[in-house]
Amino acid sequence: MTAVATTADGVIPRQTPASVKFLGREAAYWRLRIKGAVLLVFTLGLYRFWFATDVRRFLWSHTEIGGETLEYTGLAGELLGGFLLAIAIVVPLYTGIAVAALALDAAEGVIAGIAFVLLVLLGQMALYRARRYRLTHTVFRGVRFDQHGAAWRYALYALAWWTLIVVTLGLAYPWAQAGLQRFKMRHTSYGDLAGSFAGSGTALFLRGLPIWLAVFGPLVGAFVALSRMVDWDALNRMIAAGGNSPLAVLVGGAGAAPFVVAGTAAVASILAALSLYPLFAATMMRWWISGLRFGAVSVRSHLRTWQIYRIYLRFVGLLTLFLLALAVIVGVGVALFNLAVRPNRDVAELLTSTFTVILYVVAALGASTIYQVAVTFALWRQSAQSAELSGAAALAEVRAAGAPSSALGEGLADALGVGGI
Amino acid sequence: MDEPATPRAPAVYFDGTSSARNDVIVEAGQSGLRILAAPGTGRTLARLLDEWNYAELRRASAPAGVLRLARRGETLLARLEIRDARLAATIEKRAEALDRGGAAERRLQRRVIGLGFAAAASLTLTAAFGLPALAGRIIPFIPLAVERKLGDAVDKNIRAAMDSQHLGTAFVCGANDGEAAGRAALDKLVGKLQAAAALPFPLAVEVVRRAAANAVALPGGRIYVNEGLIAQARTPDELAGVLAHEIGHVAHRDGVRTVLQTAGLSFLFGMMLGDFVGGGAVVIAARTVLRSAYSRRVEAAVDAYSVDLMTKAGGDPRALGVILARIAEDKDEGVRLLLEHPETRERIAAINAVAVTGATRPLLDAAGWDALKRICGSPAKDTANAVR
Numbered sequence: 128m129t130a131v132a133t134t135a136d137g138v139i140p141r142q143t144p145a146s147v148k149f150l151g152r153e154a155a156y157w158r159l160r161i162k163g164a165v166l167l168v169f170t171l172g173l174y175r176f177w178f179a180t181d182v183r184r185f186l187w188s189h190t191e192i193g194g195e196t197l198e199y200t201g202l203a204g205e206l207l208g209g210f211l212l213a214i215a216i217v218v219p220l221y222t223g224i225a226v227a228a229l230a231l232d233a234a235e236g237v238i239a240g241i242a243f244v245l246l247v248l249l250g251q252m253a254l255y256r257a258r259r260y261r262l263t264h265t266v267f268r269g270v271r272f273d274q275h276g277a278a279w280r281y282a283l284y285a286l287a288w289w290t291l292i293v294v295t296l297g298l299a300y301p302w303a304q305a306g307l308q309r310f311k312m313r314h315t316s317y318g319d320l321a322g323s324f325a326g327s328g329t330a331l332f333l334r335g336l337p338i339w340l341a342v343f344g345p346l347v348g349a350f351v352a353l354s355r356m357v358d359w360d361a362l363n364r365m366i367a368a369g370g371n372s373p374l375a376v377l378v379g380g381a382g383a384a385p386f387v388v389a390g391t392a393a394v395a396s397i398l399a400a401l402s403l404y405p406l407f408a409a410t411m412m413r414w415w416i417s418g419l420r421f422g423a424v425s426v427r428s429h430l431r432t433w434q435i436y437r438i439y440l441r442f443v444g445l446l447t448l449f450l451l452a453l454a455v456i457v458g459v460g461v462a463l464f465n466l467a468v469r470p471n472r473d474v475a476e477l478l479t480s481t482f483t484v485i486l487y488v489v490a491a492l493g494a495s496t497i498y499q500v501a502v503t504f505a506l507w508r509q510s511a512q513s514a515e516l517s518g519a520a521a522l523a524e525v526r527a528a529g530a531p532s533s534a535l536g537e538g539l540a541d542a543l544g545v546g547g548i
Numbered sequence: 549m550d551e552p553a554t555p556r557a558p559a560v561y562f563d564g565t566s567s568a569r570n571d572v573i574v575e576a577g578q579s580g581l582r583i584l585a586a587p588g589t590g591r592t593l594a595r596l597l598d599e600w601n602y603a604e605l606r607r608a609s610a611p612a613g614v615l616r617l618a619r620r621g622e623t624l625l626a627r628l629e630i631r632d633a634r635l636a637a638t639i640e641k642r643a644e645a646l647d648r649g650g651a652a653e654r655r656l657q658r659r660v661i662g663l664g665f666a667a668a669a670s671l672t673l674t675a676a677f678g679l680p681a682l683a684g685r686i687i688p689f690i691p692l693a694v695e696r697k698l699g700d701a702v703d704k705n706i707r708a709a710m711d712s713q714h715l716g717t718a719f720v721c722g723a724n725d726g727e728a729a730g731r732a733a734l735d736k737l738v739g740k741l742q743a744a745a746a747l748p749f750p751l752a753v754e755v756v757r758r759a760a761a762n763a764v765a766l767p768g769g770r771i772y773v774n775e776g777l778i779a780q781a782r783t784p785d786e787l788a789g790v791l792a793h794e795i796g797h798v799a800h801r802d803g804v805r806t807v808l809q810t811a812g813l814s815f816l817f818g819m820m821l822g823d824f825v826g827g828g829a830v831v832i833a834a835r836t837v838l839r840s841a842y843s844r845r846v847e848a849a850v851d852a853y854s855v856d857l858m859t860k861a862g863g864d865p866r867a868l869g870v871i872l873a874r875i876a877e878d879k880d881e882g883v884r885l886l887l888e889h890p891e892t893r894e895r896i897a898a899i900n901a902v903a904v905t906g907a908t909r910p911l912l913d914a915a916g917w918d919a920l921k922r923i924c925g926s927p928a929k930d931t932a933n934a935v936r
Contacts, residue, residue, distance in 0.1 A: 150611045170664030171671070171821040177660055184609040195560075195569070196611050198627070203660075214819065225811070229697055266608075268569060269562025269627045318567060525567040527625065542819055 145519050149511040150196070151189030156504050159185055164492045175541075176206040186504075187265060190511055193519050200271075201264035201534070209260070209534025213253075213542040220249075244286070250545040251282035255311075256536020262315060263531045268522070273529030276314030278536070284310055296343060301335055302328035304411075308418060317421050318525035325425070326418025334410050341399040349392030353385055409435040412506070416514050423518040430513040438509065442501040449493055457486060553578070557632035558586065561597065564624030572597060574630060576638045581605075581617075583628065600628070602643035615639065617646075668821060675816050675838050680845070683808040687801050692749055692768075695804050699768025702803070706766060710758055721755040721775060721924035730755075730923025733916040737788055740911055744861040745795050753791065755923050761875045765794040767803025775924045781871055784912035784920070788861070789854055789868030796853030802846055809842060851895055855903045863911045865903035869896040 163178040180203040187199035224242045255278040262272040288303035305328030315322035409432040416428035516522075554577050561572040561583055573594060575582040580601040584594035600619060608627065610616035615636040617628040630636050640648040647653055711719045722731030738753045751769045758774040765771045771794045773787075781787040797803065851868065858865040876892040912920065 166661055166664075169668075170661065171668035173664040173667055173821060174661065177657070188609045189611050191611075196614070198608055198610070198616065200608070200625075217819070218815065229694055229701075266625050266627070268567040269564045269625045270567045271625060523568055527565050527567075544818075 145193065145516045147193075147511050147514040147516065148191040149189055149508040150191055151185060151504075151508070153500065153504065156185065157500055160496045160499055164496050168488060168492065176210065177203040179203075179206060183261075186507060190507075192267065193516065193522060195268050198266040199264060200266055200531070201260065205260075205534040206537055209536070209538030210541050211538070212533075212535050213538030216539065217542045220245075246543065247289075248279070248282040248286055249539065250543050251285040252278040253536050253539035253543055253545060255281040256532070257540045258311065258536070259532045260534050260537050263529060267317065268525075270318040270525050270527045271529055271531070273316045273318075274311075274314055274532075275316075276310070281307075281310055297339060298332075301331035304328065304331065304415075305418075308415065312419065316528065317522075319528050320422040320424070320521065320525045323420040324418045325420050326414050331410070331414050334414070335407070338403050338407050338410070341403055342396055345392040345395040345399070349388050352388050356385055356388075405435040405439045406432055408439075408506070412510055416510060421521075423521045425517050427515045427517065428510065428513055429515060430510060434509050434513070435506070438502060438505045441505075442498060445497050445501050446494060449497060450490070453486075453490060453493070555635050555638050557630070557635035559583075559632070559635070560629040562625075562627045562629075563597070564622070564626035570597065572628075574628065574635060576635060576642065578642070581628070581639065598626070602639075603645060605639075605643045605645055607646050620645075671816050671820055675813060676841060679809050679812040679816075680805075680842055682812070683805050686808060687804055690801075690804055695801065696749070696768035698807065699766045699770055699803065702766050703770055706764070706772070710756060710772065713757075715757060719756050721757060724925060727923055727925055729919035730921070733912060733920040734923060736916060737784060737912055737920070738791065740861050740863075741788060741792055741795055741857060745792075745799060745857055747795070747799060751795065751798065757924055763790050763794050765797035765803065767801070767807070769798050771795070771798070778921060778923065780875055782874075783864075783867060784910050784917045785858070785864040785867035785908070786871035787920070788863050788911045789858055789865070790871060792854035792857040792861075793850050793868060795857060796850035797846075799853060800846070800850060802850070805846070809839070813838060847895070848898060851899055852902055855899055859904060861911060862908060864908045866900055866905075869899040869903075872896055872899075 159181060163174065163181065166174040167178065180199075180201060183199040183201065187197040190197045224238070224245075228238045228242075255274075255276075259274040259278075262274045265272045285307060288299070288306055291299040292303050305324070305326055308324045308326060312322040312324035409430055412435070413428045413430045416426055416430070419426045554575050556573055556575040559572050559574040561570040561574075562568070563570065571586045573584045573586055575584065580599055582596060583598045583600070585597050587594050600617070604620045606618045606620045606622075608616040608618045610629070613631065613633075615630040617630070617639075619626060630639065640646050707719070713719075717723070721727060722734065734753065734755065738751060742751055747769070749769050751771060753771045753773065755773045755775060755778060759776040760774055761776045761780045763771065763773045763777055771791070773791070773794075777790060778787060781790075854868050855865040858867070872892050873896055910917070
């Protein structure tokens with residue numbers, strides 16, 4: 128793709144404007160990820176700002192839209208600054224909550240509830256502001272992306288939707304996604320080209336309903352079946368008598384049957400969730416990409432479900448191989464060490480605990496690195512490759528607008544542990 | 549040298565005011581780049597679009613095979629993309645700011661890694677030594693009322709966790725018939741220790757139906773003694789020694805200390821140093837290691853307090869060491885004092901080193917001790933309670 132092809136008069140030919148490509152090679156990404164993981168260990172995680180910047184530079188600069196690649200202009204120092212600023216906000220907030228919980232005699236539940244809502248709102252604000260940082264530090268054809276709109280407004284909107292999702296056992300999720308994506312894209316622009324979102328919540332609901340039924344159906348069914356098994360009279364008598372062990376009555380009449388029903392339903396639900404997750408991911412990704420609009424430019428995703436299944440299966444395979452290899456190395460190592468050294472008990476205990484921690488770090492970081500490459504990177508590449516732009520001519524006549532934003536949102540998201548970096 | 553003085557090649561130029569793609573010819577002169585509009589049809593002379601000095605050039609991130617240039621201190625996002633390898637090499641050679649080969653980038657990265665390493669070491673040392681010192685300075689300023697409130701909050705959770713059989717009010721010994729005498733004996737023993745300790749607030753000591761030979765002190769002066777500890781004690785002074793140890797935690801306000809230190813550790817290891825592994829396990833491991841380091845110091849101080857208090861109360865200060873040794877040996881039932889406690893042998897040696905030997909009188913008479921041993925009723929009655 129990067130080979131130079133020049134015509135006779137020395138001018139680079141224009142490439143077809145409608146395609147999206149991903150030029151990054153997986154081997155290079157593996158190197159980037161492994162090096163970053165090692166440095167994270169030795170700096171106890173402080174390297175994460177530089178790591179995130181390197182990763183974004185790689186992913187952005189290898190994503191090509193209509194022959195031109197994206198550019199990430201954010202700096203690690205900015206992320207660090209945003210994080211330190213966030214610490215200055217979050218620490219007094221946590222302290223305030225702790226002091227309030229001790230000082231006020233109002234029911235602890237009230238304070239905990241208020242604190243929870245406050246932190247959820249702050250987390251959503253952080254995510255919205257972090258998105259703004261990433262967009263305003265994304266440059267395409269010499270023009271930056273932008274996001275406006277008040278973060279607190281988005282946070283309230285998101286809180287309302289997520290409450291509804293919980294209340295409806297996830298059935299409101301498609302409309303929530305549509306609403307939140309519309310909010311985000313309406314406030315997104317590329318230069319003077321305004322963004323919008325055309326995905327429909329109802330369409331997503333219809334596509335997702337079979338998945339929901341397969342995952343939640345067994346649980347709902349089991350709940351109905353169990354409520355029929357309960358001897359309600361006995362339960363009422365027991366409660367009236369002041370007994371405090373409702374489970375004994377619930378189980379007493381029916382023997383092992385309730386456990387069988389509940390267990391079968393739980394296993395069926397978990398199996399359905401695991402095996403349908405790639406389908407869910409593919410459905411979401413297709414729906415989201417196909418809904419993106421910038422002015423007259425629209426995107427269509429030709430992502431295939433089997434491609435996503437292949438990605439997840441490959442991840443499971445690689446993870447299994449990695450863990451097996453680790454187990455073999457550790458087993459052989461321990462056996463050889465015990466044969467060769469025969470340490471006394473105190474030394475053995477110390478060594479065991481030290482190696483357990485090291486082993487845990489290696490296993491966890493290895494697994495997360497494999498996930499990042501085999502899933503995150505592969506999803507990015509696959510989604511980019513399968514996207515198609517129409518009306519892309521409009522991308523060539525955009526006026527520059529907007530200014531880079533601060534990294535406070537990224538820092539807040541990091542400090543609150545809601546993701547981001 | 550066959551390299552021309554001013555090599556030129558086609559490139560792509562974005563001027564930063566619009567997304568229009570300009571096909572240009574770039575000419576690498578001695579002091580800078582000349583960006584010329586590519587001659588279109590009907591035009592013979594190339595028009596000069598812009599001139600960039602080598603000193604102001606900056607490398608922007610780009611895919612392999614592309615040299616993407618920007619200008620330092622730019623307000624516009626003008627970009628020049630060069631794919632011609634020969635031209636790119638010339639520019640990289642002439643513009644030192646572009647950091648050919650990435651030596652400056654590597655130097656910066658090494659500095660970041662070095663600083664990150666130093667910061668991690670500094671934060672770990674702060675956690676190991678700074679936090680306990682800071683907690684010690686802050687504790688005197690925390691009002692007792694706050695400590696008591698904290699104790700009440702902790703008490704609910706601790707009791708729920710300890711009361712594994714869900715006995716409710718029956719979890720506490722000394723309320724049933726035949727247990728009142730034991731309760732009175734306990735109050736007498738606690739009274740003697742409390743008088744000698746002269747604490748600014750009253751203690752609340754309860755014996756609970758739990759088999760592990762252990763006792764625990766909460767912030768605000770509440771102490772729970774397990775039934776199993778009383779079963780293990782052979783003399784009143786052995787029990788009193790453990791009680792004096794727990795009173796030491798109360799006097800030193802170790803409950804508040806723990807809360808402060810835990811909060812500090814969460815801040816240092818949960819927030820400053822990111823949870824880079826995921827799942828929080830490394831954070832938990834680091835906290836556990838540091839907490840056990842704190843606990844060694846705290847327990848040693850409290851053992852010394854116990855010796856001092858027992859001596860003041862007229863009891864045998866070495867009895868604590870005796871019961872510790874017995875509990876440590878009793879591995880059949882798997883009962884052990886808290887894992888966080890330092891090695892029992894070291895502790896006993898330290899206790900015996902500071903304890904003054906001399907004839908002492910038990911802190912309870914034989915009748916009182918007998919009653920105290922039955923504060924949780926007889927074993928048979930206890931089992932019946934558990935089933936009911």
